[in-house]
Amino acid sequence: MNMPLVQKTAPSKRRPKNGTRKSEVLGVTKDGVKILKPARAPTNFTIEEVREAVARALGKSI
Amino acid sequence: MNSEDVFINCPFSDDYDSYFKAILFTVIRSGFNPRCAREDDDGGDVRFEKICRIIEDCKYGIHDISKTELDAASGLPRFNMPLELGLFLGARKYGDAEQILKKTIIFDRDPHRYQQFMSDISGQDIHAHNNDIPQLIIGVAAWLRRASKRKTVPGGTAIADEYAVFMQNLPIMLAARQMQPEDLTYDDDITFIAEWLVKNA
Numbered sequence: 220m221n222m223p224l225v226q227k228t229a230p231s232k233r234r235p236k237n238g239t240r241k242s243e244v245l246g247v248t249k250d251g252v253k254i255l256k257p258a259r260a261p262t263n264f265t266i267e268e269v270r271e272a273v274a275r276a277l278g279k280s281i
Numbered sequence: 282m283n284s285e286d287v288f289i290n291c292p293f294s295d296d297y298d299s300y301f302k303a304i305l306f307t308v309i310r311s312g313f314n315p316r317c318a319r320e321d322d323d324g325g326d327v328r329f330e331k332i333c334r335i336i337e338d339c340k341y342g343i344h345d346i347s348k349t350e351l352d353a354a355s356g357l358p359r360f361n362m363p364l365e366l367g368l369f370l371g372a373r374k375y376g377d378a379e380q381i382l383k384k385t386i387i388f389d390r391d392p393h394r395y396q397q398f399m400s401d402i403s404g405q406d407i408h409a410h411n412n413d414i415p416q417l418i419i420g421v422a423a424w425l426r427r428a429s430k431r432k433t434v435p436g437g438t439a440i441a442d443e444y445a446v447f448m449q450n451l452p453i454m455l456a457a458r459q460m461q462p463e464d465l466t467y468d469d470d471i472t473f474i475a476e477w478l479v480k481n482a
Contacts, residue, residue, distance in 0.1 A: 242314050246479030252312045252433050254478050262466040272454035273476050
């Protein structure tokens with residue numbers, strides 16, 4: 220009797236690897252550290268509101 | 282598993298909020314991506330499954346078991362932090378060739394307190410922060426530099442100084458919306474920290 224060359228195996232329950240995922244860089248500090256962009260948007264603010272608030276606290280323009 | 286992702290396992294209570302923000306600040310300032318059970322908190326996800334998924338993604342883990350204590354109302358211990366620590370150590374112990382590369386640091390408030398309730402973790406990388414935020418930041422930064430071998434991770438004392446300025450700026454940043462620092466969600470926190478660092482650090 221011929222046996223099948225490829226045996227069926229149970230499907231893996233593991234999630235696909237995401238090791239290749241690379242975060243976006245939001246900016247670089249003066250000492251060369253890459254600050255990564257948050258993966259999700261803020262809940263209670265828009266990005267523009269956050270940037271305005273940061274600029275206001277630092278006394279800088281956006 | 283992502284070599285930029287850092288799992289943060291700590292209390293999410295109001296009395297720990299400034300410590301939690303300090304860890305987030307240090308992780309982001311060091312060039313990494315913080316992850317924790319509070320992210321994407323839409324209530325539609327099974328919490329345990331979400332934690333397992335995040336742990337699987339993260340190469341690094343920061344665990345603070347300092348609030349493992351009896352709950353005043355129930356008289357029972359709060360064991361979520363030890364549970365998540367066990368999951369992380371289990372992934373490293375029994376995981377595939379990638380998962381065994383996970384690295385972890387454990388903080389408690391006193392050097393030997395863990396021996397009274399979790400003595401089996403002896404031999405792990407356990408540090409005491411003595412409920413001192415600068416000490417916690419210095420410990421996290423030194424460990425991230427050592428564990429990742431990234432020489433760009435700044436000194437902990439410098440990060441602690443920046444964090445103090447950030448916390449002074451935070452009420453000013455929130456004033457227009459009449460919000461307090463403890464009103465921020467996790468996603469608000471990391472956005473304010475990242476945007477502030479890009480403008481100021």
